[in-house]
Amino acid sequence: MLRSMMQPLLRIAAPVVLVFSLLLLSVPPAFAATHAAVVGPKANYLAVGDSLAYGFQPNLNLNHGYAEDFYANLKSHGTSSYANMACPGETTTSMINGGCTYSVLRKFPYIGSQLNAAVLYLELNAGRVSPVTLDIGANDMLHDINTSTCTVSSSWNSDLATMDANLTQVILPKLSAAMTVNGQRSGDLLLMNYYDPYQNICPTMVSYSQEINQHLAADANGYATLVDVFTPFGGAATPNPNICGYTWMCSLFKDIHATSTGYSVIANAFEQTAGY
Template identity: 80%
Template structure:
């Protein structure tokens, strides 16, 4: 019965990773040319690690294995550097808006207890453990765009641009500044904040849309500029190659679930990307 109950949940929480219209968005090169990015200097690991974001940060898998996500794998590595505390506040189905204003609609799945929005809980955690949390990892934004995506026709709805703008605004003006401020002690950044980009599980279904998966990731990089270090997950998942042979081995797309979440092997690839970017 639990599996039957999870099927609709899987559809709800799937953080759709993007298939994008050639007609509705500017070219990746044009966007990149007008959005320079800067990344803060890294501080290094400390006693506590905080993971926030959507179902990928949570470590969701449709076979109900929720203990082998990238945050779990990254924490295993961090323990060798003296990190002993781990809080995973990620919420399956989270959007940038619900992260700010919501109260995790699937709260029964929470790995770490908190009241109110995920962002407020993260800020309180960082302030309570001021100077003792590093790194903080974040992936968010995919669910903002999910309702706009039609994978049957490989097209987008008319609200794509406005939803993309709202995602940028929420990240650039609220989420990232609040996290960065909570990690600043006596005027100095006390920990590392990492924002990952997304792989594209639909690239074998809609190969003509792959350039715009890159476009979305460029938006995330621009939003992160000055606040967070970007972790490239798109490239180690196979980059722009189509067909991408890693989709079946790293995600559940080729399984009976037809689900876009990473498998344990895919989550290990994501964790490795965090480790390589962090350098610790």
């Protein structure tokens, strides 16, 4: 029974896994932000994004992601409600238009696209939502990664441009606008970058991974506070001794998603960056 339950979930990892091999980041000082939260925690916490925001783990432990860990901390600051709209496999395009491949696994039910649902939630709870956490963009680059040859495809630049456009022209502006009440930002919007579970396998892809995360940092500028997850996961040096403990890469699953320990590290990065 466990094997049959795991089959569809393991297929989630396949699309998302390769994507995160991109994500070896080096955040330029100009974009690095710490303790940059302006508003602070409020009654409601909203998490949006892909499988990391969802808290996927291949052992079917789906309740110990970074959003759950962050919420546990937020409760000590008076936050009493938590909505996780993340969808495993989500891209920036599917977040805008709908059609997330694994929408059946949603933790928070909604109709339509994740972005529209998040905007509606913010509007219905105007002035009462902070923070909003977001991780998105990794799955946009899925088809460009070949971990067998440690190379990227010719569509790399165009896919990166699509990610940028979706973030800066649609996703971040809409979330920001929905979090603005009477001309004032009513909550903190936190966008994370990614660790690279494949950095020990494809160290030659560091420059591509750095490029993605630099784009995420630039995209966040003016809309969200960037949360650096890469550094607490061990940085760019290889071999990275944290990969086995913070991800499932060294397990029989060979899966890129974070372990409970890894998700705790991500949650701590959000807490340290937010300053609460």
